[in-house]
Amino acid sequence: MASVVKTFYKNQDLLYKLLLIAVSSVLIVYFFPKSGKFQYDFQKGFPWAYENLYADEDFAILKSEDALAQEREEIRSQAFLYFDYDTNVMNNAVSRYDASFSNVFNDSLITNETQLKNFGRNLLTEIYKTGITTEKPALDASRLVYLKKGSEVTQVNLGQIYEASEVPSLLQRKLDESRYTEYKNLFLQLFYDSILPNAIYNPTLTENAITQELSQLSPTRGVVTQGSRIITRGELVEGEALQKMLSLKAKYETQNFSDSRYNWIVAGYILLVVLALVMLLLFIRNYRPKVYENNTQITFILFNVLLMVLLTTAVVKFRPAYVYAVPLCILPLILKAFFDARLGLFTHVITILLLGFIVPDSFEYFFLQVIAGIVTILSTQELYKRANLFISVGQITLIYIIAYFAFNSIHQGGVENLEWENLGLFVLAGLATLFVQPLIYIYEKIFGLVSDVSLLELSDTNSKLLKELADKAPGTFHHSLNVANLCEAAANEIGANAMLVRVGALYHDIGKMNNPTDFTENQATGVNVHDDLSPKESARIIIDHVIDGIEIARKNKLPDRLIDFIRTHHGTSTVHYFYMKEKETNEATSIADFQYPGPLPFSKETAILMMSDSVEAASKSLKNPTSMLIDSFVEKIVKKQMDDGQYLNADITFKEIQQVKKVLKKKLNNIYHLRIEYPE
Structure with missing residues (x-):
């Protein structure tokens, strides 16, 4: 166990x-469609790449989407329109006509009153027979229409139904054609008071009828019989062949599979x-x-x-x-x-x-x-x-x-x-x-990841942490800026992440904020606290700035990728000055007391920071720097780090190290405004 x-x-x-x-x-497959995958892959307009294909069993040929759309359009264009016909409206109109006739035709000289009244009633009935509507669809006049009169349905053409706006002109034409033209104005006055619409277009009933017809539309046309050839090798997949292949594919993917x-x-x-x-x-x-x-x-x-x-x-x-x-x-x-x-x-x-x-x-x-x-x-x-x-x-x-x-x-x-x-x-x-x-x-x-977008925000020197570093340890802040510039140039030279290493360089020494005057770059008065401390104590103070930096970074929620630069920028190197000073008085001293805890740099970016940090810090000790002195100085520092195995875990090549050294030399020469010395 x-x-x-x-x-x-x-x-x-x-x-x-x-x-x-x-x-x-499991999650991906769960959301996948569970139909079988059709074994043939084909594209419209491309040749059939397989052997001749024959039907294993009968299957129907599906109509194309264009054909189905055309048939649907034909059904809609030929479908009957439904109007609700109200017979009471006509009866009420005739009653109003009869009641008002005597009042309108009240002239005692009229001798044919009964004939006039019958003429008007017949005209009114004729107009109402096919219906009057407020508004009819703007369609062909020959379109068939069903007039729904209760349980009875009458079939007419759309043109036979009158719109209310058409009735005045229709009446005038009918009266002009009759033998009672002289009573035209009286009849018009009478009809205006009597006629109301009696046919109302019913879109719901019409659409239901169309839907029913569409539901009966067959999605197939013809059948491919078992054993017949569907497509031959090299034939273009288009037209009839394409439709047969799409039908076969649809049949396969929609069939019900056993468990x-x-x-x-x-x-x-x-x-x-x-x-x-x-x-x-x-x-x-x-x-x-x-x-x-x-x-x-x-x-x-x-x-x-x-x-x-x-x-x-x-x-x-x-x-x-x-x-x-x-x-x-x-x-x-x-x-x-x-x-x-x-x-x-x-x-x-x-x-x-x-x-x-x-x-x-x-x-x-x-x-x-x-x-x-x-x-x-x-x-x-x-x-x-x-x-x-x-x-x-x-x-x-x-x-x-x-x-x-x-x-x-x-x-x-x-x-x-x-x-x-x-x-x-x-x-x-x-x-x-x-x-x-x-x-x-x-x-x-x-x-908890970090991208270049966040790195750009963290590189702002007005951020809270960097402003605090500038206030408490201005020398360290200036050193960090110089190192950041060196790192960025070197990273661009070898194709590393320039933004990442620049931001890492800006924060690599933030641990020095706890005791800024313990580090020479912040000792403005010339008083060095290490003069009164033992080499071991001094080494411990110097080494602790890495641990302090990690704590400050975590407290301020810096990403782990930046904390890696703080942890590795000295690797497992030795605080050499204090180690040698201790050995002068104690030969048996342990080097472990003067070593940084590590770990070693493990990427191109962390290796670049180690080189740039060491070179920039040590360059401050040069009294009268020359171009040749800087070149040998850079070579010496980087060689010492390589001999100590500081780059064993970093994925950086010898060629890239040479390129980094070249950039560091060039940048330091620019910083000190040095030129190549020409012989006289």
């Missing part, structure tokens, strides 16, 4: 990573997702070992992969047409901000491979997203500069649009059928990429 526990603790980091991959894989086949599908998905995530983990282990050793950073990377997969899956599930609106380029941007471009691009490609299972037109999607990811990595420099982010977003959007134009030209043989809505989706994805800035801030707080 003890051996099992020991083995568990020994391998707990590996077990955590394996558990993380397992959980991520055993369903389980096999899920198991296959899990194996492929695990394989992809393991490849990502192996890449990190081989090429980014420091990231691999940090479980928080591994969790952060897989969390972002999972987030992008889940976001894309949700869009594909509810609105597949909007899949290109997902800002997938946020992923390489974030990983580049916290790690580096190579890791960001590799993770981006792995994520796209996973999404290839669920997105439509997976080849086109893969091509577009990989190209966009490469452009993101190449175009985004110094993310903390807002202008650079906007430029990068513009370039990403442009690449999307160019690639879409190219694919559309291949598929359609032109740009006539270009879907402009897709261009809007690309612009939307580009704008959504701008969300990377607040997202970086959120991730810094949640995962």
